[in-house]
Amino acid sequence: MFRKSLFRFSTYNFINVTQKGKVALIQFNRPKAMNALCDGLIKELNQVTQEIDANPEYGSIVITGNEKAFAAGADIKEMQDKSFPQVQNIQMLASWENLTNIKKPILAAVNGYALGGGFELAMMCDIIYAGENAKFGLPEITLGTIPGCGGTQRLIRAVGKSKAMEMTLTGEFIDAQTALSYGLVSKVVPVQNLVDEALKVAEKIASFSKPVAALIKDTINEAENIGLREGVKYERKAFYSTFATQDRKEGMSAFVEKRKPSWTDN
């Protein structure tokens, strides 16, 4: 498969970034630390996802780790000696949720461990695919702390109260099939096929109108913040706004004229 290096002028210490067509593939690259999320990795991830979001060449993003670990959580060694005033004063996690501001659809392709912050990061993505060996968990309680990047809030919305409580209060991991049965992941595939499967879907998503895909992403994510009545109003406004785009006109005209649409992202 042809992949070329993305953003040739940037060098990264903790991630690799490659391109396939309209998809950017971001791979965590701290194999000796199970891809633990250190501050430097998060800075690089924030920088590159913002660059991709602003670059009209790209329509979607796949984030992955390696076969052993997607990411085993925030870097415990980095946090070990920090005090309460330190983490509060520097607002340690303030920028760690920047991923949720990215407008382009993001797929997490999870092989191996997605624990703590790694699992939280996967839940910030729009779609999760899991390799057969994936393990998901929020083991923060075993470290004397709690999830700090949306884990409690996103997990309950994804799986309901009893399962969210069970996972966070015991710190136990669930496997890929259990994650599938909980509705946490969309698909479980063999480990070696995972990234290609995720890229295939990401390419399909990237082939549509980018502003329309961004509206769908935004509208679905908004459902996690507001109630049904407000959500339906929000969706309707977004629907109406597609009538201000050329791509809406093109999509409907192409259907009527029995041809393939040609998207211009306008």
Ligand SMILES: CCCCCCC[C@H](O)CC(=O)SCCNC(=O)CCNC(=O)[C@H](O)C(C)(C)COP(=O)([O-])OP(=O)([O-])OC[C@H]1O[C@@H](n2cnc3c(N)ncnc32)[C@H](O)[C@@H]1OP(=O)([O-])[O-]
């Ligand atoms: C997007 C925003 C995210 C923000 C998150 C903020 C808040 C968050 O909620 C808090 C956390 O995530 S709290 C974290 C929650 N996560 C956890 O509690 C999971 C902690 N990790 C584990 O439980 C085990 O390592 C595994 C079960 C993953 C693998 O077991 P295994 O196969 O026997 O392998 P092994 O021999 O154990 O590890 C190999 C090497 O990797 C090293 N390393 C691994 N994880 C690390 C980490 N997080 N850190 C640093 N290093 C970590 C390990 O020390 C060792 O290095 P050494 O120099 O050779 O000693």
